[in-house]
Amino acid sequence: MSLRGTWYRWALGLWALVWLLVYMPGGGYSWHYFAHGSALLFDGSGASPAGGLHLYANYPGLQIGPVAFVGAQVLRSIGSDNGMVAAQFAMTAAGLLVLHTLERCAVLTRPDLLRRPTALRRTVLLGGGVFLVVWESLSVHYGHLDDVLALLFAVLAVRALIADSPALAGLCLGLAADSKPWALAFLPLVLAAPRVRRRHVAVYTAATVLLAWLPFVIADPGTLTAAQYTIVNEPSSALRALGVATAGTPSWDRMAQLGLGCGLGVLAVVRRRWQAVLLLGVGARIVLDPGVYDYYTAGLLLGALCWELLGLQRPVPVWSLAAFTGLHLAPGVIGDAPVLGTLRLWTVVLLTAGVLLLPQRWCAEGELPGSAADAIADPAMVSGDVHRLPKRFDMVSAERSD
Known part of the structure; x- marks a missing residue:
């Protein structure tokens, strides 16, 4: 393809570089958790309290999957800053890979888009543009490798389903959950696979999850209590807008997030809208989470773009722009916490309703190869x-x- 035909991809690459440079001063806010956690996992069996396979039982604040710690172990050996700058560049590249993969998925499942490339390019450019703004916040400002890997593996699982590769799809879904446990909300993608492939996807997903987490549980059953770790219930959270006024995370909250995300995902698959599983899973997390961190929005924008490119008959970046406005721009101009919480809640609710209630004639064909x-x-x-x-x-x- 000529440079003229790919100009928007080059524009997105430059756009990502601009935001990388914007966020780099004072960036890597959370990278120390990854450097410390990977050191404890690989070198901390003699620490007090012990790391190694006792990591999650003794350090429940490290709500990071083992695959992310493996990645951090590799990256922190690059440079004198525990690999922070190397991680920022690597995670920026991962964001561009995500966009390329989604665009490729759209073309493979819907070759008709090549006959009307303007709609495709406009959605990739606008939806991808707002996605990269928040992705760079996630990657460069916060340095959350676990969320980056969870979202990257989720998109690769979608690509594998489209390629009719059940083993690879299951492996990627498992690795997403092994990077960040909330990615279990993407499990309805298993049901999106053709019936004759579904069991294979499920087996590979379960095996990959168990292989990563079971050694920790066997070595120290206290690992299971790590999920009870709580954070502050922020005044501007959607959880408070729902009327939950507890100071920290309610005991039922994490399971409710997964239950709601999986339930909505299953409903989307039943309605032949499997392309919205990522959007619905992340949306459930945001609605029921006591935190309001900006990097949560990256997953919602990724899910929105996946739905717009793969799920809509005619791609339009409406969901992406609405999510970006309600969750990223609004906090910069609105100072009232309860109002922000209500806006946060209703933005996700309306995006979810828009997916599930949209007339079928406006949706793309829901069948997967196979x-x-x-x-x-x-x-x-x-x-x-x-x-x-x-x-x-x-x-x-x-x-x-x-």
């Missing part, structure tokens, strides 16, 4: 009921014959 195999395995096909063949059957068959 659905033709479901049709062949369906007893109705044996009886000759060809009208029940998925709409993508002919296209998938043609692709496999090439």
Whole structure:
């Protein structure tokens, strides 16, 4: 493709570089948690209290998955700053990879977009542009490698589902949860896989999660209590807007986040809108979380862009721009905490309702490659009921014959 045809990608790359430079002074706010945690995991078995496989039981404040600590261990060996600058550049590159992967997913599942590239480019440019502003806050200002990896692996899982690679999809879903536990809200993507592939995706997901977390649980059952770690319930949180006025995280909150996220994701899959699972999962986290950190918004913007590119019949960055305005811009101009909490709540509620209640004629085809195999395995096909063949059957068959 010519430079003229890819100008918007170069523009997004420069845009990411601009925001990297904006956030670098005073950046890496949370990177010390990753440097300290990875040191405790790999070198702290003799520390007091002990690290190693006792890490999560003895340091419950480190709400970071083991895969993120492995990544931090590699990065902190680069440079004299515990790898902070190397991590900032690596996570910036991950954001651009996420955008490229989503665009590639859109083209693969919907080749008709190549016949109307203006809508595709506009959505990637505008939706991707606001996404990168917040992504750089996540990557450079905060330095949250765990959230970066969770979102990156989630997008790679979507790509693997589209490529009809159930093992890779399950591996990526598992690695997302192994990077940050709240990524378990993306598990409904397992159900989005064609029926004949679903078990494989589920098995690989479960095996990947257990392989990472089970050694910690076996070595120290206190690992399970780490999920009870609490943070302050901020005055501007959506949780307070819902009427929960406790000073810290309620005991039921973490499970409620996962339950709501998975429930909404399952509903989206049932309604053939699996492309919205990321948006709904992160939205559930934001609505029920006592924190209001800006980097939470990066996941919501990623989910919004995934829905706009893959789920809408005609891509438009409405969800992205609404999420960016309500959750990122508003706190800069509104100083009233209860108002911000209400705005935070209703922004997510309206985005969620917009996904689930949108008329089907405005949504893209919800079938994934491999659905033709479901049709062949369906007893109705044996009886000759060809009208029940998925709409993508002919296209998938043609692709496999090439």
